Amino acid sequence: MTDHDLVRRGRVRLTQAALGLARTPLCLLGLPLVPLQLLGYPLILVTVGVPILLLVTALARRYTSFFRRWAGRVLEQEIPPPYRRPANRGPMTRVRTVATDPATWRDLAFLPLNAISGVVFGVAPAALWLGGAFGFVVPLLWLANARVVEYNLIHHDTPGSFVLAPLVGGLYLAAAWWATPRAARAHAKVARWLLAPSATATLTDRVRVLADSRADTVDAQAAELRRIERDLHDGAQARLVALGLSLGMAEELLARDPKAAQELLAEARQSSNQALAELRDLVRGIHPPVLADRGLDGALRALALAHPLPVEVDLELAGRPEAPVESAAYFAVAETLTNVAKHSGATDAWVRVRHEGGRLSLMIGDNGRGGAEASPGGGLRGIERRLAAFDGTLGIASPVGGPTIVTMELPCELSSVKTSSSSGTA
Incomplete structure (x- = not known):
């Protein structure tokens, strides 16, 4: 490691320690939310507790969402919110959902625990850095006072004190160097432990998604x-x-x-x-015969040739997807290109297909007026439902004024035979 790298890493650790110390009062700021939220539950009986509880819970969730995002950045993994969604917008229904949601009580437990861990993991690294610096400053202070130096020389104390203080300071700095990044990660793990969805909540949410997907498929x-x-x-x-x-x-x-x-x-x-x-x-x-005969590459190129607008097809696949996934991808692209011709006002469009990380990725773009969205009963909503049957996703980026880019992803495996690696304009 060069001196430049060592200095750079030292600056990073000092910045981490300073941020940890600055985060300490923010961790303490959540403590007043605990009695306020607990106070709202008995007051529900006299109605005034309903707005109090909803307001305090909303503040607590905003507060914890900050630490959820921070912990996700530190641990380099996304921590999704674990909260249940109320069945309707009625206040009593929302109160019932909040009160019976385990995530609400986990947030409540997080507030005091976050205050303790925030103080410990925020103050300790900064204290070690300051202690280490003080160990090197003390000898200089001694040397600055000539009378003290003369007195110590007479009593033969100075050599031992001069050596001991920097040595202790070096040990403090070494401990600070080691502890600073680990303290931030330890605090982030505490946040993840309480703020991430539990295994039961994750399984319940997955079951709900699959049930919705099954209903949409039916x-x-x-x-x-x-x-x-x-x-x-x-x-x-x-x-x-x-x-x-x-x-x-x-x-x-x-x-x-x-x-x-x-x-x-x-x-x-x-x-x-x-x-x-x-x-x-x-x-x-x-099921188009060209899809069965020539695969997704040939089918999309045939689709582009029949389209009223110029469509550029860029497809690279190391094999063929499974037949149901291939069919779903084809019809999703076909429906999207139909929407382009009908509603976008575009003069040209493009299709890009790749397979990366076990997922088939499709992107369809145009230079139209934009403003596309998956409205109920619309074509894009139908595509979303078709993809959901295969655990796929649909993303739409369509600002007003264009351009529009529709992204689709489908989990799938490819056959071993390479089908195409080409691009062209149809």
């Missing part, structure tokens, strides 16, 4: 079945009924009016062609 499947039924009823089924009627009439006219029968047969052939085309379109809407 609704999406029901809507898809209704769409297929409607398309069959209004399209191919109607064509086939008309075909049967035309063939029956042609059969009756064949003997007495062959020309009319011939015209009816021509209409029947036309109806059969139209029914076949509609059935093919319906099948493509369920």
Whole structure:
């Protein structure tokens, strides 16, 4: 380690110690919230406790959220908030949710424990640094007083005192160097222990997410079945009924009016062609043949070629995703590009596909007017529900004025065969 690195690391540790000392009064600031919150519970019986409890709880949660974010930065891991969400906005419902939420009581326990740990882990490193510095300053103070030096020389005390004080100061500085980063991490671990979601809360939240995802998947499947039924009823089924009627009439006219029968047969052939085309379109809407034959790369390029706007496709995959994930990704991109053509006012768009860290990442962007959001009943909300069935996520960055970037992620594994590593414009 060079002298420059040593000085730089020393500055970092001194800064950490100063910040820890400055954080000490902030840790003590949370103590008044404990009696205020406990006071709100008995006052609920006389109604005035409802706003008091909600206000104090909101302040306590804002206070703990600061330490949750700080601990996450120190430990280099995100600490999500563990709080339950009330079923509605009624004050009594919110009070009931707050009172029965284990996270509320963990926050309450955190406030005094944070005050103690904040003082200990904040003051101790600063005290060690000051003690170490004082050990080197004391000999200088002795030397500054000539009479004291003369007296010590007469009594033969000075050499031992001069050596002992810097030695003790060096030990203090070494302890401060070692303890400063560890004190901050120890304080952060205390915060994580009480402010992070418990294993039970994490499991409960996961079950809730899976239940919501399952409900969305069931609704999406029901809507898809209704769409297929409607398309069959209004399209191919109607064509086939008309075909049967035309063939029956042609059969009756064949003997007495062959020309009319011939015209009816021509209409029947036309109806059969139209029914076949509609059935093919319906099948493509369920699972496009190009997706099965050429994979996601070929399917997205074919989709881009058929799009009314110029669409650049940049796809690099070391294999093919599983068929259900591949289909979900394809239809999510198709729906997004349809929204681009209908609502964005863009002149061009792009699609980027990668697979990193066990997740299939898709980004679709355009240079339109922006303002896109996943509103209820909208296309983006439908995409979000489709992705949720595979534990996927949807992110939208669409400021007013554009551009719009839609990010999708799906956990999946790829096959071992490399499918593509290319980019181009369609």
